Amino acid sequence: MTPPGSACGAVPARAALRVGLVAGESSGDQLGAALITALRARVGALECFGVAGPKMAAAGCEAWESAESLALMGLTEVLPHLPRLLRLRAELTRRFIEARPDVFIGIDAPEFNLRLAPRLRAAGIPTVQYVAPQVWAWRQGRVRKIGRACDLVLCLLPFETGFYERHGVAAEFVGHPLADQIPLEADRAGARAALGLAPESTVVALLPGSRVGEVSRLAADFLAAAAWIAERRPAVRFIAPMASARAREAFQRKRAEVPESPEVMITDGQAQRVLAACDGALVASGTATLETLLSRRVMVVAYRLGAVTAFLLRRLRLVKVPYFSQPNLLLGRAFVPEFFQESVTGAALGEALLARLDDAPYRSELAVEFERVHRQLRRGGAGLAADAILRRLQGARAGGTGS
Numbered sequence: 001m002t003p004p005g006s007a008c009g010a011v012p013a014r015a016a017l018r019v020g021l022v023a024g025e026s027s028g029d030q031l032g033a034a035l036i037t038a039l040r041a042r043v044g045a046l047e048c049f050g051v052a053g054p055k056m057a058a059a060g061c062e063a064w065e066s067a068e069s070l071a072l073m074g075l076t077e078v079l080p081h082l083p084r085l086l087r088l089r090a091e092l093t094r095r096f097i098e099a100r101p102d103v104f105i106g107i108d109a110p111e112f113n114l115r116l117a118p119r120l121r122a123a124g125i126p127t128v129q130y131v132a133p134q135v136w137a138w139r140q141g142r143v144r145k146i147g148r149a150c151d152l153v154l155c156l157l158p159f160e161t162g163f164y165e166r167h168g169v170a171a172e173f174v175g176h177p178l179a180d181q182i183p184l185e186a187d188r189a190g191a192r193a194a195l196g197l198a199p200e201s202t203v204v205a206l207l208p209g210s211r212v213g214e215v216s217r218l219a220a221d222f223l224a225a226a227a228w229i230a231e232r233r234p235a236v237r238f239i240a241p242m243a244s245a246r247a248r249e250a251f252q253r254k255r256a257e258v259p260e261s262p263e264v265m266i267t268d269g270q271a272q273r274v275l276a277a278c279d280g281a282l283v284a285s286g287t288a289t290l291e292t293l294l295s296r297r298v299m300v301v302a303y304r305l306g307a308v309t310a311f312l313l314r315r316l317r318l319v320k321v322p323y324f325s326q327p328n329l330l331l332g333r334a335f336v337p338e339f340f341q342e343s344v345t346g347a348a349l350g351e352a353l354l355a356r357l358d359d360a361p362y363r364s365e366l367a368v369e370f371e372r373v374h375r376q377l378r379r380g381g382a383g384l385a386a387d388a389i390l391r392r393l394q395g396a397r398a399g400g401t402g403s
Contacts, residue, residue: 016045017393020101020125021052021061022092022116024070024109026210026243027287029053031130032107034177034382036061042386049099051092064095068244070109089116097123103393105130106150114142117149128389130154132164132171143167152392154385157330158376172388175379178287182272182294184374191277195239195267202236204229204353205274206264207292209284210243212250217304219254222282223261224346229354230262238264239278241271280357282349289336290326294377296370298363300337300353301325302344330373335366 019039023032033055040046040060048060053067065088093116096104103126106113110133117127132155133146146153146169153171155161164171189199197203206226208218226238242248248266255261267274275281275291280298283289292299303324323329327336337352339345356362 016047017043017103018047018099018101019049020096020099020104020120021048021050021056021107022070022104022109022113023050023052023056023067023107024112025067026053028070028108028131029055029067031177031382032056032061032067033059034181035105035107035130035385038382038386039389041383042390049101050096064092068246070112085112092116093119096120096125101125103128103389105389107131114145114149118145121149121151126151126392128152128154128392130385131156132160143169152388154388156377156381157326159329172384173379174384174388175381176290176377177381177385178290179294179374179377179379180381182291182374184371184378186276186295186297188276191273194273195265195270195277197237197239197265197277202233202357203278204236204238205278205281205283205297206238206240207271207274207281207283207288208240208251209286209288210247212244212246214284214286215247215250216254218284218302218344219251220257221302221304221344221346221349223255223258223264225282225349225353226262226264226346227258227260228346228350232354236262238262239267239274240264241267241269241274243269243271280353282353285325285338287326293327293330293370294374296367296374298353298356298366299327300339300349300356301327302339302349304341304344327370327373331369335369 017039021032023029029052032052036048036056036059046060049062049064051065051067051070052061052063057063089112097120104117104120105128106117108131110129113129114133117129121127127150129146129150132153133142143164147167151170153164153169155171155173156176158173161171161173192199204226206222208215208222229236240251242251248268251266271288272291275295275297278297281292283292283299283301285301285303289299289301323334323338324340325336325338328334328338339348
């Protein structure tokens with residue numbers, strides 16, 4: 001067996017494959033649940049434990065801590081939570097080393113996982129990062145840290161592997177599990193019937209994010225955009241899927257700040273059903289933009305950070321790409337309207353969305369382009385991720401490092 005301190009340790013002979021996981025927020029919970037299911041289909045007996053959300057728990061993962069506890073973003077916004085996060089990281093380091101999983105898999109949450117993984121790797125536990133940190137977009141120097149922390153990086157987007165491989169980091173494109181979960185043709189009629197929406201109405205979805213901080217920063221402008229649209233199109237209906245009870249509470253608080261906002265139907269979860277039912281959506285930058293793309297819906301994307309974080313990003317020129325939304329990154333052009341920081345206003349969002357809903361040639365092009373991307377990402381992502389992880393472990397078992 002490879003001694004502690006080496007990159008990987010051999011997988012001990014056990015009845016069950018033992019997997020340590022740390023997933024951040026609801027999108028990581030989705031990915032983790034699909035991965036657990038795929039691993040179990042391949043190895044049979046499986047034990048999973050770590051930081052997990054409700055979907056991972058339902059798939060059989062023992063939750064030491066909730067994934068929602070890592071639902072933070074921004075450079076300065078994390079600071080008030082830093083003592084808690086440091087305590088959590090120390091506790092997880094101790095528990096994982098004590099539990100000796102056959103592999104540790106960090107799912108998204110790179111700021112947390114890439115500080116935890118090297119400690120586990122140094123203790124002889126193979127480490128995998130599922131969802132490649134977007135170092136190709138900003139703070140590119142982090143790629144060296146990732147190479148030291150991870151035996152393998154699993155990429156959801158096709159253009160990511162080249163960057164990692166150029167820097168000597170083992171990386172594989174596995175596709176995106178959401179592309180497998182969401183059908184190539186959304187059932188609009190079925191979704192509307194399930195939600196109680198009239199078949200003929202125009203429906204706009206509001207998705208201000210899964211994190212409470214995101215919702216707090218964007219909900220008022222999304223509601224102002226709904227008011228702007230409703231003033232011009234009184235028949236439009238609005239619906240907002242909330243990722244958690246805390247996100248719903250934050251959204252409701254913001255509704256009180258926008259008294260002119262129209263009636264908004266709020267659902268607990270069901271984001272994919274809401275996207276299937278709607279005609280267009282206002283979406284916080286992140287995984288929801290990909291879900292909207294896969295549903296082939298018109299969208300306008302907004303991104304707002306704390307003022308200090310936004311200032312640092314601009315001042316230090318940390319961002320290296322011309323777009324921030326996943327649809328534009330995947331298409332390689334400015335196809336979906338993006339609004340950042342102070343440009344996020346109700347009028348700007350509402351006007352951009354209505355203009356594209358009224359543009360029939362644009363909607364036709366969107367349907368073609370979004371379907372093409374959907375097929376490119378539809379690779380059996382969770383299964384490919386599971387296969388890549390098991391190959392890595394088999395290499396370690398055979399006596400190599402697998403690195």
